Amino acid sequence: MKTYQGSCHCQSVLFEVSCEINMAYRCDCSLCIRKGALMVYAQETDYTLLAGQQNLSMYQFNTHTAAHYFCKTCGVYTFHKTRTKPGMFGFNAGCLAELDVMGLPVEIIHGAELKI
Template sequence: MPRYAGACHCGAVRFEVEADPAEMTTCDCSLCVKRNALMIKVPQAALRLLAGGDQLATYVWNTGVARHHFCARCGIYTFHRKRAAPDAFGVNVFCLEGFDPAALPVRRTDGAGMSLQENVQ
């Protein structure tokens, strides 16, 4: 199974992904649209944080299930715990060394259509 080294822009957050994804995804929720991410879905056990846990900031909103992680130093989105699949991560393919985004198809996901919950922070 392929193994990819991953990092934010400044290198403070480093991680490793062992996965052989069949596709990449985009999402049309308000957050993903603004960050313009292209992601692969990996099981929780396939992502290993190597360094920078103290530099990893987390953004949580609405239901609180999805947890979006980014480097507090350079601001790059690295990966997130998925709301629709809490046992998996969405990983920013542009943080992965040697990953060829042109080699996989892209599937659009409907994040905007997911229910929003009122009065949830």
């Protein structure tokens, strides 16, 4: 596994995550279709928030199971606790340093059908 350094745009929120990234995901649920972020997934236990706890805001909707975090200052979605993958966190692939986001194959997750 490789360890990636992650940050929001204004660098208030800093985190690191260890995972094997071979693929990025896009989701068509009502929130993700608006965000448009490419995501990668990792075990919650392989993720550490390094800074910016007080700068994180959290959004929930529908079943209020998933928790979508974003920076209060720059508004960038950083990561989310998933509903459909227990124990997993989703990460904004664009927040991860040294990741060739645009070079990754992209798979579509049909979150709209899952009623996330």
